[in-house]
Amino acid sequence: MSGQGFGRVPLPGLPRRVVVHDVGPRDGLQNEAAFVPTAVKAELVRRLYDAGLPSVEVTSFVLPEWVPQLADAEELVAALPGDALERSTVLVPNRRGLDRALACGVRRVAVFASATESFSARNLNRTIGESLAMCAPVVARATAAGATVRAYVSMCFGDPWEGAVAPADVVSVGCRLLDMGCSELSLGDTTGVATPGQVVAVLDALGDAGVAVERIAVHFHDTYGQALANTLVALQHGVTTVDASAGGLGGCPYALGATGNLATEDLAWQLAGLGVETGVDLDRLVETSRWLAGHLGRPSPSRVVAARSAGRNR
């Protein structure tokens, strides 16, 4: 780990090591209006692995009509070296997407559902029950093919249409996804409104329902500046997998106000200072985000990238 140098002081109760799952290539790029060339996407993935990220979500096998930016999913996966493919996840919205992914040799897929009916209706155009019913055969087929399945649960804390979300609703959806055969739940704060007490309440509710904390990842958005504090309390409660996006790009294109994934750099800065191992080389990661920002034509919203790009504090 390079690039910090302002001290490394552990905090009791934190895990020794955290797995950072970088969703930037998928979640960060899917909102881009101008098509990003496949070669740039492939280089982004390669650079993220070179910077030490253990796990990257590279694309979504969604219908090209829905997200034209990701219409090159096959080409992108084909451009990855074999060792990168083994560690990469792709999103699959349905059976057809899964079949496309498996045909490319993908071994790790992700599905998604919402904890609230309002967001399910708006994002997926179906009820929670209908979306879970659609997920079940996808998960079954994926696991039968030897792939592992991560499950995203959106709107786990607050929903712009419904307000506060009951932890029981997250437990209900989460347990059904695990029962189907998903190996991991990623708890999404889709509009970035959560505060740390809500995070603990949801983790406690899942624990009470018998879900092992090893199966839980957190996925916070920084829309209201809360992502890193929320992550910290999740780590204090045993979570060891954290989703973030290189440079802080992305969010959900269907959720109002949902700009701003937690920047991987801001997370990596905190974990390095806390002496928590991530394997991430912060300098290389910042350089990657600056390179990508050049391609996208606007600065990264990451605080660390901005501070480092000013060439200061080195």
Place this chain on the structure above:
Amino acid sequence: MSGQGFGRVPLPGLPRRVVVHDVGPRDGLQNEAAFVPTAVKAELVRRLYDAGLPSVEVTSFVLPEWVPQLADAEELVAALPGDALERSTVLVPNRRGLDRALACGVRRVAVFASATESFSARNLNRTIGESLAMCAPVVARATAAGATVRAYVSMCFGDPWEGAVAPADVVSVGCRLLDMGCSELSLGDTTGVATPGQVVAVLDALGDAGVAVERIAVHFHDTYGQALANTLVALQHGVTTVDASAGGLGGCPYALGATGNLATEDLAWQLAGLGVETGVDLDRLVETSRWLAGHLGRPSPSRVVAARSAGRNR
């Protein structure tokens, strides 16, 4: 407290109430190149009190040649109503500044020193020992005149020239300031590099030295995105006074890369979600920061102000 509505879930071990000390009018405006009219400054202070802030740092009685922006300190203080003056703090860099402040009826002043020799030399042009020797008669005269004195300690965690700062250095400077008669220490992360383990280490070291946690405030900058997580662990360790700046304006003009105080709105969002009382009306505060951003001609760096200004999630 209005303006949240996404749930209020306490976290065990947090204080019931936090005093937010808004440094925006002083620390936020002192870096502005174009002179902000005194009437705008006075309206900013009035709006902050109307938004429920219990304590505001309104200006600095520094030599006008040093900070021309604050050359109107007397006029600004004279423009405050009596009840606002009682709750307001002003910075006084030296005896002359103190005398000017006392002559205006100010009852709360603040002094400052650095925990590192490098920053002391660059910011104050004197050693730590020399700056404390200069502080002592200022503090003595202020307390003799019945004023209370808050003390800022800069560079408490990491320093761009020295790297990690030893907690013992913070204790040494802090205890000398308290021994002089200062009533409160505000621990500054002047370049925003601190991570939560360092915060706890400094708080523990001060506690071991016999400093009551009630006398400690925290002052984090968000340069590296860490301010809110650092604040949270400070609250978990008993701190109940937090410095922040409306709209996230400001920083130290003499410290490289020191842009970005913690935005009062981002703090207020977290505390409201945690059910910690602050008295702050978030809607009025956001409105104030938007009004000020209009005067300054650029958007607020606060995540909450940005999210709210997009008119979403309401």
